[in-house]
Amino acid sequence: MKTLRFSSAIVLLAVLATSVIAWRNKPVHPGHKQVQPKRPNIILILSDDMGYSDLGCYGGEAQTPNLDQLAKEGLRYTQFYNTARCCPSRASLMTGLDPHQANMGWMTSEDFKLPGYRGDLSHNAVTIAEVLKSAGYATYMTGKWHLNLDPSLNNASKENWPLQRGFDHYYGIILGAANYYDPGYLCRDNTQINTTNDPEYKPANYYFTDAVSDNSVKYLKEVDKQKPFFMYVAYTAAHWPMQAPEAAIAKYKGRFDKGWEALRKERIERMKKLGVIKQDEDLSPFDGKPWADEKEKPALLRRMETYAAMIDIMDQGIGRIIKQLKANGQYDNTLIFFLQDNGACAEIIGDGETKPIAPDPAHVRKLTPESLIYSNKPVTTRDGKLVMQGRKVMAGPADTYVSYMQEWANVSTTPLxxxxxxxxxxxxxxxLIVHWPDGLKAKGELRAQAGHEMDIMPTILDITKTPYPKTFNQHDITPVEGISLVPSFENKPLQREAIYWDHEMNKAVRMGNWKLVSEADLNFKAKTYTSAPWELYDISTDRSELNNVADKHPDLVKKMNDMWEAYAKRCQVYPSPWTKLN
Structure with missing residues (x-):
């Protein structure tokens, strides 16, 4: 009997084992997938010095059909924010921190020897590329870096160049601006190059925006399709100088002839139809001289025509990136973000009389085919022409270097x-455009949740299920400041106390629909500033900030002021390089 029971037990175990093996090998029913979803590829696209309403899908005149299509298939955010300037925005975007926490409270052109103002990306901050590379992603970057101390100030140290901050490959410029036909501090990986000696890229006619797009496509052709990738595409378009090929500029001839005031009025009406501002939003007062008083209309029209052409060329390049994604079979599972580093640029570059930018034109060093350029503003072209500035200069060619001036910038920021x-x-x-066919249910919808570029990193880490590290390369890492935008994909609210800003002691805090803001008057030479009184706006009804209600809500002003002061101490806004006089 014992033998029989033992034999029966053996048979039963064998049957169970066979059943388990059969269950494990059973094909998964389509309705009950057991396989973990494939991690998405990520492409983060950043443009430079463009206004809120410059894209076609936000109301602008420039033709941007590729970005418009991404918006049509994805999401457009209407209350998304950056940090008002190049370097701080890039630091915040790359690290998920307030820029001061990343040591980038100002620019890379000076180290103030203060924690928030070193001009060099902190090693107590970790970049998207560093985290994703550690999680098995391939990492690529093209375009403008602008996150390391100016090479002239740190013996050309490469400690904070892209490859040392998590990227496998890089093509672009280390500095913050460049001649589009012959950019300074152009690099491939860790090697400085120029437009003539790069063995991997030899176009018939070099133009930096195209080079950024083309090298992005090159990397996409080389990717291992079994491995997810992260690509950061940081265009300099449409940062000064206003330069573009003649054929691209000609496309916009006559488009802006009505002048800046009329174009602002036309643009706000398009924005209302698109839904990117409210129907009852008012246009902020025009900030500049009347178009009727402009004496150099042909030259100023040419600058805006060139600006539009620069945006157009960037959009065409984004179209080539999209085309390659589709050819790779990777389009549907690639999460694409598009945003801008700050508002439109009112900086005055190239006003006054027409003259060379070289201080001593008679003794300019000639460039040879081998010469490397170390400046963002070369004084001569490679074929020996002096680069010119002046209000009458007709923008576009390589031997010009001008901005598009404050009045056109006011058009770009319409109605703000x-x-x-x-x-x-x-x-x-x-x-902010977010596009991801495999991951977004909503198509062509608007999102009004207030977000900030420091939210991009936590969003990416949330989606890729990648933890934000407490330490990296033996450095303690500052806890992430941003939050994930993922709830907003399904139009759910974002939970946060407030969003804070400081740049050059211009300061603001947004809490819900309330925004407290103050403008500073900064004296760089004396390193002093004065602050205007706080202004308070209800952004839900007054996005153009026309009705200051600070006097009606003194308790709220005090509360939000105290919140800003606490933020400034916590995030290394203080100590500041500048002394307050009032």
Whole structure:
């Protein structure tokens, strides 16, 4: 009997084992997938010095059909923010931190020897590329870096160049601006090159925006399709100088002839039809001289025509990136973000009389085919022409170096107040387009949740299920400041106390629909500043910041002021390089 029971037990175990093996090998029913979803590829696209309403899908005149299509198939955010300036925005975007926490409270052109103002990306901050590379992603970057101390100030140290901050490959410029036909501090990986000696890229006619797009496509052709990738595409378009090929500029001839005031009025009406501002939004007062008083209309029209052409060329390049994604079979599972680093640029480059930018034109060093350029503003072209500035200069060619001036910047920020540098809405508002066919249920919808570029990193880590590290390369890492935008994909609210800003002591805090903002008058030479009184706006009804209600809500002003002061101490805004006089 014992033998029989033992034999029966053996048979039963064998049957169970066979059943388990059969269950494990059973094909998965289509309705009950057990396989973990494939991690998405990520492409993060950043443009430079563009206004909130410059894209076609946000109301602009420039033709941007590829970005418009991404918006049609994805999401457009209407209350998304940056930090008002190049370097701080890039630091915040790359690290998920307030820029001061990443040591980038100002620019890379000076180290103030203060924690928030070193001009060099902190090693107590970790980049998207560093985290994703550690999680098994391939990492690529093209375009403008602008996150390391100016090479002239640190013995050309490469400690904070892209490859040392997580990227496998890089093509672009280390500095913050460049001649589009012959950019300075152009690099491939860790090697400085020029437009003539790069063995991997030899176009018939070099133009930096095209080079960024083409090298992005090159990397996409080389990717291992079994491995997810992260690509950061940081265009300099449409940062000064206003330069573009003649055929691209000709496309916009006559488009802006009505002048800046009329174009602002036309643009706000398009924006209302698109839904990117409210139907009852008012246009902020025009900030510049009347078009009727402009004596150099042909030259100023040419600058805006060139600006539009620069945006157009960037969009065409994004189209080539999209085409390659589709050819790779990777389009549907690639999460694409598009946003801008600050508001439109009102900086005055190339006003006054027409003259060379070289201080001593008679003794300019000639460039040879082998010469490397170390400046963002070369004084001569490679074929020996002096680079010119002046209000009458006709923008576009390589031997010109001008900006598009404050009045056109005011068009770009329609209908908002102020520009780059400032933290009124025109200086910090950016489009955000999010596109991901495999991951977004909503198509062509708007999102009004207030977000900030420091939210991009936590969003990416949330989606890729990648933890934000507490330490990296033996450095303690500052806890992430941003939050994930993923709830907003399904139009759910984002939970946060407030969003804070400081740049050059222009300061703001947004809590819910309330925004407290103050403009500073900064004396760089004396390193002093004065602050204007706080202004308070209800952004839900007054995005253009026209109705200051600070006097009606003194308790709220005090509360939000105290919140800003606490933020400034926590995030290394203080100590500041500048002394307050009032």
């Amino acid at each position: 107040r102020k520009f780059k540098h400032y933290v009124h809405e025109g200086g910090i508002s950016t489009p």
